[in-house]
Amino acid sequence: MSKKLNIIEAMKMPIGTEFEVKPSIGNCSCPNLFLKDGKGEGVLVSVFGHSIIATQSILEATFIPIEKPVSFMEAVAKAKTNRFRIEHELLPKTKLGHTLRSTIYTLINHLDLSNDEIVDVILNSKCYIEESEADSDE
Incomplete structure (x- = not known):
């Protein structure tokens, strides 16, 4: 932001x-x-x-x-009306915000992560909520 x-x-x-x-x-x-x-x-x-x-x-x-990181769970709680950007050493760098649906889909289907790595991303990532009025699911 x-x-x-x-x-x-x-x-x-x-x-x-x-x-x-x-x-x-x-x-x-x-x-x-x-x-x-x-x-x-x-x-x-x-x-x-x-x-x-x-x-x-x-x-x-x-x-x-100034952007302040939030936990993955806080980003999920606000995901109905906002996109969020997630940062973790196991994930590719991006400046784009995504919907919850597209983030979960990417974690499961497009990244070569083990179950333990997905859990690590969820527990230890930094998320930045992008303010928006209304976003549709991708």
Whole structure:
């Protein structure tokens, strides 16, 4: 997920979302900002815990959400509405997100993995959920 968001879009992201910030002017002294719960509201806070002052550079900055890996089971739980990318040393590298159905099909039918290796992939992989509105099964 390398979405580029403006400050309004960034404020609508879930609480706890971390961002790489590319200011419109100069350098940013706090490269990672995240949304934090401020009495039920999302507020931008630096990694040092300080509230962000809304300078012109920050107001016009580009906010890029930082991907956080989740377990295979969490990806499965969210698979109805999202695609996910799975990373493991036994799997080929890909930047594409897949549906749960296509992922399971590939693990079973297209990769030369033993049962133990499939279990290892499920237990020890890193998954990245790709945000989307609705995906159809492949």
